[in-house]
Amino acid sequence: MNYWLFKNEHEDFSIDDLAAARGKKTHWDGVRNYQARNFMRDDMRVGDLGFFYHSNCEVPAVVGIIEIVREAYPDHTAFDANDPHFDAKSDPDDPRWFMVDVKMVRKLDRQIPLKEIKDHADKLEGFHLIQRGNRLSVMPVKPKHWKLILSLE
DNA sequence: GCCAACGTTGGC
DNA sequence: GCCAACGTTGGC
Numbered sequence: 001m002n003y004w005l006f007k008n009e010h011e012d013f014s015i016d017d018l019a020a021a022r023g024k025k026t027h028w029d030g031v032r033n034y035q036a037r038n039f040m041r042d043d044m045r046v047g048d049l050g051f052f053y054h055s056n057c058e059v060p061a062v063v064g065i066i067e068i069v070r071e072a073y074p075d076h077t078a079f080d081a082n083d084p085h086f087d088a089k090s091d092p093d094d095p096r097w098f099m100v101d102v103k104m105v106r107k108l109d110r111q112i113p114l115k116e117i118k119d120h121a122d123k124l125e126g127f128h129l130i131q132r133g134n135r136l137s138v139m140p141v142k143p144k145h146w147k148l149i150l151s152l153e
Numbered sequence: 154g155c156c157a158a159c160g161t162t163g164g165c
Numbered sequence: 166g167c168c169a170a171c172g173t174t175g176g177c
Contacts, residue, residue, distance in 0.1 A: 056163050133170040
């Protein structure tokens with residue numbers, strides 16, 4: 001089983017929005033970065049777990065745990081000219097962008113701020129989130145890194 | 154295929 | 166709101 005981290009802007013779709021969603025599920029649409037897409041399309045399996053992370057907000061933090069419940073399928077928002085993530089170059093017959101479905105496992109008892117995670121940088125070598133200039137919105141998390149971060153809860 | 158210009162991300 | 170870092174675009 002693999003572990004992941006999913007970033008989202010708090011204002012756009014927060015952990016509470018997921019908690020309020022029907023079935024506490026959502027499709028993770030709008031990823032328009034090839035590296036992130038490849039992780040979703042090629043490596044995510046049903047049952048994998050992911051951190052839900054709030055970015056670009058007052059306290060960037062890991063706030064919850066989610067589970068992959070459907071493996072990659074075409075991101076239909078790329079075909080919708082009215083969608084902010086519309087991409088004219090994604091052909092429905094040969095889709096460029098993919099998404100997965102995730103469901104809430106649980107909200108963390110306490111959010112784990114990026115700042116605290118960075119305090120353990122010496123034990124988080126290779127963790128994309130704390131690398132300089134990192135902009136990946138979907139990234140893998142090593143099991144030992146997953147464990148360490150959860151131990152901070 | 155290079156690379157400057159541009160738009161976006163995201164921490165601070 | 167600033168700005169460094171990055172990915173993408175497009176002219177050549």
